Amino acid sequence: MAEAVMNEFATFAASADNRTFPPLARSRAVDAIIDCIGCMLAGVDEPCAKNLRDIMSFGQRAATLSFVPGAGYTAAPEAALCNGTAAHALDYDDTNHPAYAHPSAVLVPALLAISPLANASGADIVSSYIVGFDLIGKLGRVLNTGHYAKGWHSTNTFGAVAAALACARLLSLPAEKISIAMGIAASGASGIRANFGTMVKPLHAGLAAQTGVRAALLARAGYDAAEDAFMGKAGYLTAFRGEEEAQPVFLSMPGEPLEILTDYGLALKPYPSCGATHPGIEAGIMLNRQLFPHGYAPGDIRRIRIGVARMALNPLIHHVTKTPLQGKFCLEYCVAAALVDGKVDLSTFSPEKIADQEIQAVAGNTTMVVDERVAESPEFSTVVLVETNAGRVEEILVPLAKGKPERWMSRAERLEKFRDCISYAHRTVPNDLFERFETMDSDIPVEALISTLRNHPAPRPNTAHDERRLAL
Known part of the structure; x- marks a missing residue:
């Protein structure tokens, strides 16, 4: 037995x-x-x-x-x-x-x-x-x-x-x-x-x-x-x-x-990077909205301090970003990109964006430390502090990432992400592909669902897109 x-x-x-x-x-x-x-x-x-x-x-x-x-x-x-x-x-x-x-x-x-x-x-x-x-x-x-x-x-x-x-x-x-x-x-x-x-x-x-x-x-x-x-x-x-x-x-x-x-069992990702970066990214986007519409620019940032949980030190093993894959595990880069651009999406981890001098300059003035306020958080709670050259200080704490059960992504957000993925892949698929798969919890044969992928396998030609992939 x-x-x-x-x-x-x-x-x-x-x-x-x-x-x-x-x-x-x-x-x-x-x-x-x-x-x-x-x-x-x-x-x-x-x-x-x-x-x-x-x-x-x-x-x-x-x-x-x-x-x-x-x-x-x-x-x-x-x-x-x-x-x-x-x-x-x-x-x-x-x-x-x-x-x-x-x-x-x-x-x-x-x-x-x-x-x-x-x-x-x-x-x-x-x-x-x-x-x-x-x-x-x-x-x-x-x-x-x-x-x-x-x-x-x-x-x-x-x-x-x-x-x-x-x-x-x-x-x-x-x-x-x-x-x-x-x-x-x-x-x-x-x-x-x-x-x-x-x-x-x-x-x-x-x-x-x-x-x-x-x-x-x-x-x-x-x-x-x-x-x-x-x-x-x-x-x-x-x-x-x-x-x-x-x-x-x-x-x-x-x-x-x-x-x-369970409260933390399944979490969808709104950003294409390590989950431990997500609260920091959200804080960076919020700080962008607080600072940049009011006359501040990336060059006005003196320093950024990112306070993390001890557990975050395990996956976040990169602190200088040289490649797109490293960028997904570099909190300094992710927060800098969020602050400078006001968003993080698939394009954030392209070779062109990794080489962006403004983002790299901000990332270079960014430090990551264990913050006692969130040190024992199992959910990668993160505190981001920004200080400008003029002495203004702003700080935001994000205790729980978007996409967790308590902050589940809406259908509109999930559909937008799905379409972003399809667009990124430059693939031709049925316009209602998302809706077709929404019916899957039924007696419909899996083969009928897979056929929608099989019948539309080829990427649309996109030379710039292909060159970007070769650089990864």
Whole structure:
């Protein structure tokens, strides 16, 4: 028999049907899935995604193959790898606390990749997503913050196992085989934060999705795994825990609470950068509106002090920005760009904007320190203080980022972001693509939804856009 705590989650997944979860959980899941698809399309032609496709083989449409936008068809694990990497390429995809992970960039590509083998409906995808999301959140409760602080990237370490759970559920495997799938995935979980700010970080999401799909398929094919793969002396929890003792009790409580409905469980991103930068970005935009309409200019800024939580020091590993990917993990650059431009969007992380002398000058006068007022915040609360050459001082504290459950993005904001992603990708898609995916929590076949992507895969020609990508 599989070990008790994993058997609890496997049973939870196997017994969940499309009526199990409350409407708010399902609507939040649909919002997250649509958001992730937009991020995936925006990231398709980023170098980390394109270079990955260049070393793989693709074929024509077949019933057992999965679709990769911009390429064609391939086996489900490889499709999950490509699409997961694309979904996380721009760091625009959602996050979860306490996992400090990017759930949808793993779960959505994995579930879409395996759906042709499951004959799945949109509602099946939604239910499986909620199940996988719950495990990611529970693993965060068990292992963080020590796991993350130790150097692990939990998008991969937690995501691989959660994707296996979600995919095994989508394949309608019995609880015993779902446990085995999770045990298999436990041996594929990895990812180090030292690679933040490089192409390897988005690859982590792809690798986790691939591991989850492959583990579910291997379990279905008859593979076995150790019964103590999670709780054993040489198991997952022992290997991945931080300095503090792991709290496995949470793994015996699937759905209690339902992680997608917790106060900080699912957060959409209004800005395409590390989530730890978002409160600071919002403060920078607010300070722009306080100062610049009243005669101040970037050259009038003497200094900026950014006060952060201790936890923010873990992901924000860059303090001088030389590349777009580094900029996403450099709070000094993000706040300077927000203050100078009054906005942060996909163009903020172009080579041209990274080289902007005004922004770089302001960033050069910016310091980041741990501020005791927010030092223990698990939500990256941030205080930004600006002092002008004339001695004027303005300070703003943002305790909680936009996109968190308490500050959920409106439908109009989510639609605007989706369209921004499509525009960035220079892809021709149906005008009602967003609306079509809003209907997914139904009996509609997943294939009918994927066909809207398959029939519009080609980017519109844009020479300047292509040159910008080559520079990344």
